[in-house]
Amino acid sequence: MPVLTFDEFGGGLDVRPAFALSRANILRVLTNAYVTTGKSIKKRPCLEKIATLEAGTVGLKSFAGKLNTFYGAGAAIAHADTRFVARRVPHITTGVAPTKIHYADQYNALLYVAAEYGDGTFRHHYLDDPGAWANATNYTLSTYRRPTVANGFRYKVTAVAGTGTSGGVEPVWPTTIGAAVIDNAGVNQLTWTCHGFDVEDVNCPHTKQVAKQAQKMYAVGVDATTVRYCKTGNPRDWTTASDAGFIAAGLYARGSDQVTAINLFGKSSLAVFFSDNAQLWAADPAPANILLTSNIEGIGTVYARAAGPVSQDLFFKAQTGFRSMSLVVITNNLQDNDVGSAIDALVNAQILSTDDPLSLYYPKLGQFWCINGSTVWAYSFSRTSKLSAWSKFTLPFTINDACVLNQELYVRTGDDVYKVSDAVYKDGVSSIPLVDIQMYAQDARSPGVLKQFMAMDVIGTGKWTISQQWYDPEIAAWRETDSYEYPAITEPGNLHPVELLATRIAPHIQHQKDEAFEISALSLLYEKLGPV
Numbered sequence: 445m446p447v448l449t450f451d452e453f454g455g456g457l458d459v460r461p462a463f464a465l466s467r468a469n470i471l472r473v474l475t476n477a478y479v480t481t482g483k484s485i486k487k488r489p490c491l492e493k494i495a496t497l498e499a500g501t502v503g504l505k506s507f508a509g510k511l512n513t514f515y516g517a518g519a520a521i522a523h524a525d526t527r528f529v530a531r532r533v534p535h536i537t538t539g540v541a542p543t544k545i546h547y548a549d550q551y552n553a554l555l556y557v558a559a560e561y562g563d564g565t566f567r568h569h570y571l572d573d574p575g576a577w578a579n580a581t582n583y584t585l586s587t588y589r590r591p592t593v594a595n596g597f598r599y600k601v602t603a604v605a606g607t608g609t610s611g612g613v614e615p616v617w618p619t620t621i622g623a624a625v626i627d628n629a630g631v632n633q634l635t636w637t638c639h640g641f642d643v644e645d646v647n648c649p650h651t652k653q654v655a656k657q658a659q660k661m662y663a664v665g666v667d668a669t670t671v672r673y674c675k676t677g678n679p680r681d682w683t684t685a686s687d688a689g690f691i692a693a694g695l696y697a698r699g700s701d702q703v704t705a706i707n708l709f710g711k712s713s714l715a716v717f718f719s720d721n722a723q724l725w726a727a728d729p730a731p732a733n734i735l736l737t738s739n740i741e742g743i744g745t746v747y748a749r750a751a752g753p754v755s756q757d758l759f760f761k762a763q764t765g766f767r768s769m770s771l772v773v774i775t776n777n778l779q780d781n782d783v784g785s786a787i788d789a790l791v792n793a794q795i796l797s798t799d800d801p802l803s804l805y806y807p808k809l810g811q812f813w814c815i816n817g818s819t820v821w822a823y824s825f826s827r828t829s830k831l832s833a834w835s836k837f838t839l840p841f842t843i844n845d846a847c848v849l850n851q852e853l854y855v856r857t858g859d860d861v862y863k864v865s866d867a868v869y870k871d872g873v874s875s876i877p878l879v880d881i882q883m884y885a886q887d888a889r890s891p892g893v894l895k896q897f898m899a900m901d902v903i904g905t906g907k908w909t910i911s912q913q914w915y916d917p918e919i920a921a922w923r924e925t926d927s928y929e930y931p932a933i934t935e936p937g938n939l940h941p942v943e944l945l946a947t948r949i950a951p952h953i954q955h956q957k958d959e960a961f962e963i964s965a966l967s968l969l970y971e972k973l974g975p976v
Contacts, residue, residue: 450965453470455479457470459786461884474836475879484963492864494862513529516535539621574598580610583608599636599638600636601634605632606633649664649666651665671706687731696739697718697723698739702718704745704748705747714727747760761803761814766783787834819837820843838877841857869957870958879953881954892975896973899940902933906957908955909954
């Protein structure tokens, strides 16, 4: 009896072919599962709740071995869970908390943050240490100090009388942005005014698109036609001539001149995106060496946070779908690749132009994740295993932020934080994801030949249900059999009947149990009955 065996699903999710075409190693539907380096299909890692945070913070970023959150002025927030640290990034005038953190990364072992606020403004913060206040010390105008016990604010000398000498007793520091306190009242007094740690240089653009490369911070200019950069080694200085400055990216654009996103590329380059084109610039501590090296016409992005590294490439969500930027080492030529074309139709329907998807690399599984609301588009990639496979994950809640710390991926929804874990098989307390796998219609390389599909064998982990779809010419439509539950491995025992007459059938596999699931092989036993 002929046997049709499927044991290599390395193509992953691919909706480009017509459903009726026989495609053995790609899938019409692959939801809540992914393709492993062994080319099997495995249930996605689930979300293990690790904390409910104290109210009042936003964001989730990794820094200094901790998961960092952010808040504004007012009462200090200290997380009881020592894995988390809350950091102040108040609005420059009102002191209110941010609504979103667009960027956070270390610079000289200190945190640099780009925050958004409810009034639509953005602000950069550099959480450095200006030094502690000391008694009986002379201070000059514009000097910054913090309290001897740090409170998340810094204080600027805004008025000096006489020698400007601090008193013998530390002031009671105000915690309202703009509020002042007198130190050592009298002829030599100082006035300290409360500030956050925002960058005050007038040439800092305070935009949401930020990247760090070659010892400089880069940010899109206010008019969006330039990309500004700070002085090498000092992210508070965006002015010093011959060190800080800007890239005239819009001048060299081949299409729109409005910069929409920037990101790292390789070890020493900066990718600059427009809505319909892109550029690659050599980044360098010396401004004279910051040069345009490549242009890509006809492909860009409108999404500021939707680019992320995969191996030595840069993936991003273009308006046409996921694309990648790669450098051909032998020729040193920059190329763009339609790496996401297999799922363009799905992605473009789910990610709208008004969305703000977040992309990152999940090193533990070797996956690129693009998170948009409660949907994840995951790309499993391995050069050694020759694996390039897309999947779609659906989550039971909207993801507000995500980060990677020590190879582990964490996500935040509201005040709840979850760890992405392959040790649990449900999201949170009770939400078990539905694994849905739809193969293409298989004709055993005999199109137009009627077959009697008699039985099926499977090899895997867990118990799942399988139904079969087939085309019924009498009603000119696809139909589906009732589902049948299969054990993990059926090969040693009796055959599991299929009993279907058709020219081709499409196996439909589902799993929704609190257990591990993996399918390594599926075999269909059939007999050819002759041409239809």
